[in-house]
Amino acid sequence: MSASTETPQLDAELLFTLRLEEVEDRVAGTTPRGERHIVTIDGGSFEGPDLRGQVMPGGSDWQSWRVDGSATMNCRLTLRTDDGHTFGFRIRGALDGPSDVLERYARGETVEGAEFYLRFVGFFEAAWNKYSWLNHLVAVGVGHREAAGLVYDVYRVL
Amino acid sequence: MTVRFEHLLTLHVGVRYSDEIGDTPYGWRRNDAINGHFEGPKLRGRLMPGSDDWLLVRGDGAFNAHVRLLLETDDGEDILLTYSGVRYGTQEAMHKQERGEQVDPAEIYHRTSVLFETASDKYDWLNRIVAVSRGQRVLVEGFSVPIYDVFQVL
Numbered sequence: 001m002s003a004s005t006e007t008p009q010l011d012a013e014l015l016f017t018l019r020l021e022e023v024e025d026r027v028a029g030t031t032p033r034g035e036r037h038i039v040t041i042d043g044g045s046f047e048g049p050d051l052r053g054q055v056m057p058g059g060s061d062w063q064s065w066r067v068d069g070s071a072t073m074n075c076r077l078t079l080r081t082d083d084g085h086t087f088g089f090r091i092r093g094a095l096d097g098p099s100d101v102l103e104r105y106a107r108g109e110t111v112e113g114a115e116f117y118l119r120f121v122g123f124f125e126a127a128w129n130k131y132s133w134l135n136h137l138v139a140v141g142v143g144h145r146e147a148a149g150l151v152y153d154v155y156r157v158l
Numbered sequence: 159m160t161v162r163f164e165h166l167l168t169l170h171v172g173v174r175y176s177d178e179i180g181d182t183p184y185g186w187r188r189n190d191a192i193n194g195h196f197e198g199p200k201l202r203g204r205l206m207p208g209s210d211d212w213l214l215v216r217g218d219g220a221f222n223a224h225v226r227l228l229l230e231t232d233d234g235e236d237i238l239l240t241y242s243g244v245r246y247g248t249q250e251a252m253h254k255q256e257r258g259e260q261v262d263p264a265e266i267y268h269r270t271s272v273l274f275e276t277a278s279d280k281y282d283w284l285n286r287i288v289a290v291s292r293g294q295r296v297l298v299e300g301f302s303v304p305i306y307d308v309f310q311v312l
Binding site: 024026028029030031032033035036038039040042056057058059060062076078080086087088125126127128129135 | 174182187191206207208209212226228238275276277285
């Protein structure tokens with residue numbers, strides 16, 4: 001319940017733009033959870049006002065695709081800043097949209113952000129260094145696909 | 159009623175990439191990308207890319223593994239395996255093991271809970287069992303490597 005009659009607002013601030021290099025999408029078949037895709041992420045970059053660096057090899061996204069074409073993501077990434085600090089980033093996401101757009105996405109084609117719903121929530125895990133502020137925020141990501149790969153604008157929820 | 163176990167497979171794991179995060183609010187963290195192989199009476203094969211362990215060393219010195227593995231059987235089926243567990247012993251025994259020296263397995267409690275998920279008809283039975291594992295370090299060609307004996311809870 002809100003204290004006033006005003007409509008509650010929520011704001012976000014850009015943390016960085018995340019670019020992911022998906023090297024392999026292995027379809028592990030249809031399990032009780034849906035069609036499983038193990039997407040290997042062996043690189044990429046992130047760049048924002050306060051932090052920038054690269055995505056380390058060895059990341060993966062364990063996706064579950066439903067019969068209606070929508071999907072969920074469960075991704076673990078390790079990021080390293082340009083000044084040599086490493087932190088973990090856990091992502092849980094959802095993908096939904098018109099079937100023709102989802103088919104294009106599944107084929108690896110370019111998809112604009114406004115055409116479909118590709119969003120995640122994420123949590124960071126950093127050591128006690130200049131980036132430990134990342135431990136105390138909730139991040140959201142808004143994604144689209146460019147010719148070069150998957151791109152997310154990642155925000156801190158204020 | 160007693161609980162009984164049946165050996166399902168043995169996992170041999172190695173590290174492809176290792177990134178040390180360091181001391182975080184949860185403990186000391188290291189993220190490893192994993193490879194390796196497994197064999198057992200009913201299934202055998204290798205670990206595929208996308209397999210990783212986000213290892214946590216807690217404040218009490220215990221190691222918590224958070225692992226997910228993509229297994230490819232030798233007959234071409236994919237099996238997803240996730241496990242989390244605890245490795246704990248006296249500080250002396252833990253340090254000895256970390257240095258790569260042989261430690262009596264009785265000195266370190268290293269157990270995990272294991273769950274499977276697969277689309278395979280042949281291995282569909284794995285979707286409906288609970289498994290546990292016992293881990294230990296063995297010397298292979300002079301290197302201390304972890305192996306896990308995984309047991310189905312009957």
